Amino acid sequence: MAAMTRLFRSSSAVFSIRRSLSSAAATEFKPQPSPPRVDPKARNVQWVFLGCPGVGKGTYASRLSVLLGVPHIATGDLVREELNSSGPMSKQLEEIVNQGKLVSDEIIINLLSKRLESGESKGESGFILDGFPRTVRQAEILNDVTDIDLVVNLKLPERVLIDKCLGRRICSQCGKNFNVATIDVKGENGNPDIYMDPLLPPPHCASKLITRSDDTESIVKQRLAVYTEKSQPVEDFYRRQGKLLEFVIPGGIPESLPKLLEALNLDENEEKESATV
Numbered sequence: 001m002a003a004m005t006r007l008f009r010s011s012s013a014v015f016s017i018r019r020s021l022s023s024a025a026a027t028e029f030k031p032q033p034s035p036p037r038v039d040p041k042a043r044n045v046q047w048v049f050l051g052c053p054g055v056g057k058g059t060y061a062s063r064l065s066v067l068l069g070v071p072h073i074a075t076g077d078l079v080r081e082e083l084n085s086s087g088p089m090s091k092q093l094e095e096i097v098n099q100g101k102l103v104s105d106e107i108i109i110n111l112l113s114k115r116l117e118s119g120e121s122k123g124e125s126g127f128i129l130d131g132f133p134r135t136v137r138q139a140e141i142l143n144d145v146t147d148i149d150l151v152v153n154l155k156l157p158e159r160v161l162i163d164k165c166l167g168r169r170i171c172s173q174c175g176k177n178f179n180v181a182t183i184d185v186k187g188e189n190g191n192p193d194i195y196m197d198p199l200l201p202p203p204h205c206a207s208k209l210i211t212r213s214d215d216t217e218s219i220v221k222q223r224l225a226v227y228t229e230k231s232q233p234v235e236d237f238y239r240r241q242g243k244l245l246e247f248v249i250p251g252g253i254p255e256s257l258p259k260l261l262e263a264l265n266l267d268e269n270e271e272k273e274s275a276t277v
């Protein structure tokens with residue numbers, strides 16, 4: 001990871017790294033990968049979680065990061081930390097985020113480099129990235145500095161995404177995410193019904209819940225449009241490399257997490273046992 005941190009630094013300074021995809025890679029679509037069995041003792045996976053706002057990237061990435069013993073690094077969290085600080089970029093970031101737009105690649109890579117450097121100094125290795133890369137340019141830069149093992153692309157229908165964003169709540173003290181929405185959507189056009197219970201906070205968080213300023217209906221719709229325009233091409237970028245694992249979320253966490261672990265070739269019980277050794 002040291003090399004990645006250093007190279008990220010230089011790429012953010014020079015910001016001219018470009019990797020043109022070979023024409024063969026651009027046309028050849030590889031089948032969905034079957035992830036190799038992860039050895040719990042060598043958990044330095046380098047994974048990326050993609051998916052629309054509200055799909056649950058943070059929820060699933062944070063659970064997997066605990067199972068695999070790698071940090072969960074969410075660029076949205078890095079942006080919000082900076083935005084809530086009294087730093088020089090705070091006002092500018094607030095405006096961008098509250099318009100549902102993307103922060104510049106340069107700012108994001110700078111924030112991510114700092115986070116990787118601080119993790120590296122604490123001995124972290126491997127990562128699950130959530131919310132990065134979000135543009136093809138970011139994906140190209142990442143591709144130039146390190147090898148990503150697997151990209152998990154989470155999917156849900158758009159009407160569920162909007163309800164989930166509107167129901168999202170965060171504990172202002174511990175930072176954990178909850179959701180007060182009950183999702184109960186009848187399947188259409190051959191798609192199955194989707195039911196999700198609310199994810200309610202424990203009593204000590206209940207009085208400290210806040211809503212993200214960008215989780216209003218109009219900003220969520222704008223973020224979804226930005227995702228389609230800027231981030232969907234990132235799915236194709238990784239699909240061409242044969243690294244994209246598509247996962248349609250079937251329901252709430254109790255139903256979906258075991259299925260996701262199965263798709264990832266991970267065994268929750270084995271992982272838990274080895275985590276306690």
Ligand SMILES: Nc1ncnc2c1ncn2[C@@H]1O[C@H](COP(=O)(O)OP(=O)(O)O)[C@@H](O)[C@H]1O
Binds near residue numbers: 052096101105
């Ligand atoms: N990789 C990125 N590139 C540009 N902007 C980003 C990136 N990651 C996060 N942001 C900014 O932070 C905001 C919140 O990100 P995130 O928490 O990942 O939200 P979402 O729920 O939309 O996935 C985004 O709308 C965007 O303004």
